[in-house]
Amino acid sequence: MIVPLERPGLSSLAPLLGIAAVSLAFAWHISVGARSIPLHVVVEALLSYDPALFDHVVVVDLRLPRALLAALVGAALAVAGALMQGVTRNPLAEPGILGLLVGASFAVVVVVGVFDLTSPTLIPLVAAVGAVLAAGAVWGIAAAAPGGAAPLTLILAGAAVMAFLAALVTVASLLDEQTFEQLRVWMTGSLAGAQNEVLKWALPWFGAGLIVALAVARQVTALAMGEETAIGLGTDVVRLKALSLFAVVALTAAAVALAGPMGFVGLVVPHAVRLLVGQDYRRIVPWSALAGAGYLLVIDVVARLLLAPVEISTGLVTALIGAPIFVWLVRTRL
Amino acid sequence: MTTAGMFSRLDGPVSFALPLRALAVLGLLLGLCCVLLIVSLMAGSYPLGALDVVATLTGRPPSEMAQTVVWQFRFPRTLAALAAGALLALSGAALQNVTRNPLADPSLVGVSQGAGLAVVAAIVVWPDLPQALRPLLAFGGALAVAALIQGIAMRRTGGATMRFILTGIGIAAFISALTSAFLTYGQIDRAVSALGWLAGSVHAAGWSEAGMLAGTLLCLVPALFAASRPMAAMRMGQDVAVGLGLKVGRTRAALITLSVALAASAVAMVGPLGFVGLVAPHIAHRLARSGVGLHLALSAAAGAALVGAADLVGRVAFAPVQIPAGLVTAILGVPIFVWLILRTQARPA
Numbered sequence: 001m002i003v004p005l006e007r008p009g010l011s012s013l014a015p016l017l018g019i020a021a022v023s024l025a026f027a028w029h030i031s032v033g034a035r036s037i038p039l040h041v042v043v044e045a046l047l048s049y050d051p052a053l054f055d056h057v058v059v060v061d062l063r064l065p066r067a068l069l070a071a072l073v074g075a076a077l078a079v080a081g082a083l084m085q086g087v088t089r090n091p092l093a094e095p096g097i098l099g100l101l102v103g104a105s106f107a108v109v110v111v112v113g114v115f116d117l118t119s120p121t122l123i124p125l126v127a128a129v130g131a132v133l134a135a136g137a138v139w140g141i142a143a144a145a146p147g148g149a150a151p152l153t154l155i156l157a158g159a160a161v162m163a164f165l166a167a168l169v170t171v172a173s174l175l176d177e178q179t180f181e182q183l184r185v186w187m188t189g190s191l192a193g194a195q196n197e198v199l200k201w202a203l204p205w206f207g208a209g210l211i212v213a214l215a216v217a218r219q220v221t222a223l224a225m226g227e228e229t230a231i232g233l234g235t236d237v238v239r240l241k242a243l244s245l246f247a248v249v250a251l252t253a254a255a256v257a258l259a260g261p262m263g264f265v266g267l268v269v270p271h272a273v274r275l276l277v278g279q280d281y282r283r284i285v286p287w288s289a290l291a292g293a294g295y296l297l298v299i300d301v302v303a304r305l306l307l308a309p310v311e312i313s314t315g316l317v318t319a320l321i322g323a324p325i326f327v328w329l330v331r332t333r334l
Numbered sequence: 335m336t337t338a339g340m341f342s343r344l345d346g347p348v349s350f351a352l353p354l355r356a357l358a359v360l361g362l363l364l365g366l367c368c369v370l371l372i373v374s375l376m377a378g379s380y381p382l383g384a385l386d387v388v389a390t391l392t393g394r395p396p397s398e399m400a401q402t403v404v405w406q407f408r409f410p411r412t413l414a415a416l417a418a419g420a421l422l423a424l425s426g427a428a429l430q431n432v433t434r435n436p437l438a439d440p441s442l443v444g445v446s447q448g449a450g451l452a453v454v455a456a457i458v459v460w461p462d463l464p465q466a467l468r469p470l471l472a473f474g475g476a477l478a479v480a481a482l483i484q485g486i487a488m489r490r491t492g493g494a495t496m497r498f499i500l501t502g503i504g505i506a507a508f509i510s511a512l513t514s515a516f517l518t519y520g521q522i523d524r525a526v527s528a529l530g531w532l533a534g535s536v537h538a539a540g541w542s543e544a545g546m547l548a549g550t551l552l553c554l555v556p557a558l559f560a561a562s563r564p565m566a567a568m569r570m571g572q573d574v575a576v577g578l579g580l581k582v583g584r585t586r587a588a589l590i591t592l593s594v595a596l597a598a599s600a601v602a603m604v605g606p607l608g609f610v611g612l613v614a615p616h617i618a619h620r621l622a623r624s625g626v627g628l629h630l631a632l633s634a635a636a637g638a639a640l641v642g643a644a645d646l647v648g649r650v651a652f653a654p655v656q657i658p659a660g661l662v663t664a665i666l667g668v669p670i671f672v673w674l675i676l677r678t679q680a681r682p683a
Contacts, residue, residue, distance in 0.1 A: 145676050152500065153675060159503055160671045163608065167664035171657055232487075263507065272674045312518055316511045323508035325488060326337070 018287070020072070022294040029070060029297045030063040032304065037063075069191050069199065070300045070314075071293035073259045074269070076206055076251040078292025079213050081266020082273070082284050086220040087244045090151040091271070091333040092326065095131075095252045096263035098154060099161040103134020104256035105187060113172055120197040124205045128253035135249070153192050160208040189262035189315020191300050202254040209250030210289065216243050217281040224281065262296075262315045264322020269295050271329070356624035356632060363621075363635035367416055370642040374412040375404055377650050406540075414539035415659060416638040416643040417547035418600040419610055423637020424558055425596035426611020427618070427630055431565045431591045433498055436674060439612030440476075440597035443502025446606035447509040448479030449598045451516075458516050459470055469546065472602035479505060480594045536604045536645050536659055543603045550599040554592065555634070561589055562627040569626065573577065607644075607660040609667025610637050640666075 030042045035054050045059035077095060084093035095101050107130025108123055141157035142149040169187070219240045222230040228238055255262065269292045270284060277283040298313070299321070303314045341517070355652045359371050373578055375387045386396045387404065395401035422440065429438040439445045453477025456463050486501050567575040575582050597611065614637035641659055644666065648657035 141675060143670050155500060155503065157672070158676050159442070160668050160675065163664055163671075164668040167608070167661045167668075171661050171665075174657060174661075175652060175655055310518065312515055316515050316518070319507055319511035320515070323504050323511065326507070327501050327504035330497055330504060331486060 002108050010314075017223045018290050021261045022290055022297070025294045025297040025301075026067055026071060029067045029301050032061055032301050033058075033063060034309070065196055065199065066191055066300070067209075067297065069258055070296045072199075072202075072206055073191070073255045073262060074265060074294070074296025074299075075289040076209065076255040076291035076292070077262060077265040078269035078273075078288040078295070079210060079259050079285055080251040080255075082270035082281070082288040083220060083248050084246050084266070085270055086224045086281050086284075087241060088149070088151075088154070089224060089226070090154060091329055092151055092155055092267070094264065094267040095248065095255075096261065096266065097326070098254045099134040099138045099158040099165075100131040100248070101256060101261035102162045102165045102265065103137075104131040104252055105134070105261045106130055106169055108256065109169055109172065109187070113176060120201050123198060124202050124253045126259040127256040128205070130251050131252045131256070132245075134161055134165070135245070138155065187261040189260045190313045191259050191296075192311065198257055205250045205254040205257075206329065207291055209247045211253070212243055212247040216240055217285040218303065219305070220244065220281040221279070222284075224279065260315065263319045264326065265292060265296060265318050266327075267323050268318075268322050271325070305324045353624060353628060355624035356628045359622040360628070360632055361469050363622045363632065363639055366639045367635065367642060370639060370646060371412055371416070372648050374649075376404070377410045377646065378408065379654065384415065406594055410541045410544040411536055411539045412642065412645070414547055414604060415536045416679075417544065417551050417643045418536065418604045418607060419614070419637040419639070419641025420634040421461055421551060421554075421596045421600035421637075422610040423614030423618075423633045424555065424630060425593045425600070426613075426637075427615040428561075428565065428589055428593035429559060429611065429631040430615055431569050431626065432586055432593065434569065434571065435498060437499050437612065437671075439609060440593070440601075441608040441610075442506070442612060443483060443499060444479045444506035444509055445476045445502075445594055445597050445646065446601050446608075447506045447513070449473070449476040449601040450595065450606050451475055451509050451513045453602060454513050454516050469550070469599050469602040473598040476594045476601070477591065479509065480590055484590065485566040502673070536641075539604060542594070547600065547603050550596075554596055554599070558592055558596070558630060561585075561592065562598055562625075562630060565589060566626040604606070605658075605660060607641060608664040609671060610640055610663050612674075613663075613667045614640055623677040 027039050027042045027046075028076075031037045031039050035058065037059060041055050042059055045053075045056040046064070049060055050056050080100075081094045084095065084098065085091060104127035107126045111122075111126045138154065138157045138161050139149060141160065142153040145153045147153060162261050219230070221237045222233045222235050223237065223240060227237060230240075270288050273284055273287045273291050277287050296318075299317050303312045303317045306312055306317070342486065366405050372384060372387055375391075376382050376384060380399065382390075382400055382404070386400055389396055390404045391409075392401050394402070424584035425440050426438065429440065429443075430436060453468055456468070483498065483502050483505055486505075539619040566577075566578055567578045567580050568582070568589070570578075572582055575585075600607070615629070615633040617636045617640070618632035622628075622632060624632065641663065644662035645659040648659050648662045651657060
């Protein structure tokens with residue numbers, strides 16, 4: 001199979017255009033709200049902040065954190081999805097479908113609800129442990145099945161783990177309604193109401209995951225062509241898989257700690273990116289980060305506008321868009 | 335059709351060695367249901383002895399309180415649990431036979447979610463709708479989803495088993511998100527009433543629900559057993575079924591509609607109880623090998639026992655908090671689902 005590493009249509013201007021588009025989405029995200037703020041005021045507030053102006057305070061103190069959150073979560077999930085699809089050679093791989101999101105949020109719910117531990121320092125770590133355990137369970141079930149960890153088996157194992165953990169979470173929430181009332185919105189994947197403290201502690205995880213993802217991207221391209229090809233090209237496959245797993249888990253943990261389980265972002269964005277930039281993960285990974293950020297910013301605006309003044313959880317909108325694309329992928333890629 | 339009839343008779347009524355065991359198991363399962371019924375009537379915040387329960391049921395209640403507790407609360411609820419379990423198990427068994435897919439289950443492939451969405455939308459948007467219309471709505475929603483999955487999954491390869499399931503999982507995710515959106519959008523009191531129903535709980539079931547479920551069971555089950563012969567042919571695969579003179583397309587559509595109707599009527603009354611339709615037919619299969627008709631009966635009994643036990647466990651385990659039966663069946667069902675994945679060869683199309 002010949003993989004087109006260079007797409008002639010993509011000029012060197014493309015990254016600049018991409019960044020400009022995401023910046024525009026970022027500014028639009030900030031300008032939309034109960035009180036709509038013109039775009040030029042948003043830009044002014046960001047570039048030359050004046051605490052005396054009310055609009056500037058709204059932009060910087062209230063709306064900027066949420067926009068940052070949307071961009072970070074979108075980028076993290078998209079990169080995690082892209083890496084998973086490359087390493088498992090499974091077009092349907094995604095943190096949500098393979099159970100990582102549910103595992104991470106289950107761990108957070110248990111720790112917050114049962115042990116009453118709310119320190120924001122530990123939540124990303126707890127989410128990471130949960131994601132690793134869930135990934136291990138899904139992978140273990142799929143690998144033990146006849147035929148090995150084929151795409152279909154992995155997804156069925158993911159569905160099983162998800163159903164089990166979801167039932168456990170519901171049981172726990174029935175036993176302790178007060179604690180879980182606060183977690184209910186978070187459990188559907190929401191960008192509202194994350195604290196700045198959590199953002200501060202999730203950032204290192206996000207950064208570490210993104211750096212590792214960019215570093216392994218070249219070898220992931222080789223691995224995506226098949227394990228034998230990758231070994232033939234001199235790739236240390238075991239080390240590569242371990243590093244990728246670390247990146248995926250760190251990114252998933254950061255995203256879950258910030259916004260709860262946000263399904264299908266990691267599925268939709270990398271596939272769209274692949275259509276534009278080809279099969280080279282050196283391009284797919286950074287473009288996924290950019291496109292994921294822009295995607296979730298736009299989705300979050302839609303979630304706030306669609307039934308305004310009622311706000312739909314952003315995770316519901318990503319599922320409403322992502323699930324049909326999942327079905328389409330099942331139809332065309334399997 | 336006649337050949338199909340003869341064919342099913344090979345391991346049906348004329349051979350005596352297998353049905354003996356199957357009939358014994360069927361008797362045991364029905365006995366288990368009776369035991370569960372008695373224990374369910376005994377257990378609760380007003381405990382009753384087994385003798386008191388029997389006395390109350392035979393018309394000599396030891397006290398006014400026992401009369402009310404048994405007849406007004408516990409008896410209809412337990413009956414509803416047993417009937418819903420039987421309906422879901424039959425639905426799953428029919429679906430597994432028709433799609434030749436051991437993993438088919440009404441709640442896994444979105445049929446239950448379709449019924450759920452229709453009912454939740456009705457609760458939130460038209461709260462004044464009479465409850466008697468719920469089964470019809472649920473049936474409509476479930477049928478639409480089943481048709482959608484069939485349409486998407488079957489067109490290309492005549493229905494690869496795994497693609498059917500994966501399409502169902504995708505559609506189930508979509509519908510769940512829609513349902514959640516309805517719940518966020520709806521007024522809080524209506525949303526809460528819909529939410530309790532969605533967890534799959536029989537605790538609110540009274541005589542009207544129990545009667546409705548029993549009525550459905552009486553209407554649809556004869557139809558299903560009448561269809562057991564074409565089903566036996568379908569189980570052999572499409573080519574064999576065509577060779578046996580079956581109109582495969584029409585039979586498949588009829589059987590899937592029947593299966594959807596069974597699941598939808600259960601879901602309309604007690605909410606989506608997960609994994610019952612998946613697990614009960616496999617339990618029946620492991621306990622005794624038999625022809626299709628007897629397998630259906632065994633599945634129904636196993637499903638009834640399963641949901642009856644799940645309701646009892648959910649009621650007693652963390653009393654006074656009641657765990658909805660749907661959660662208990664999910665927690666019990668997932669390990670069995672995993673075990674099935676481990677035994678099923680995943681065949682890419």
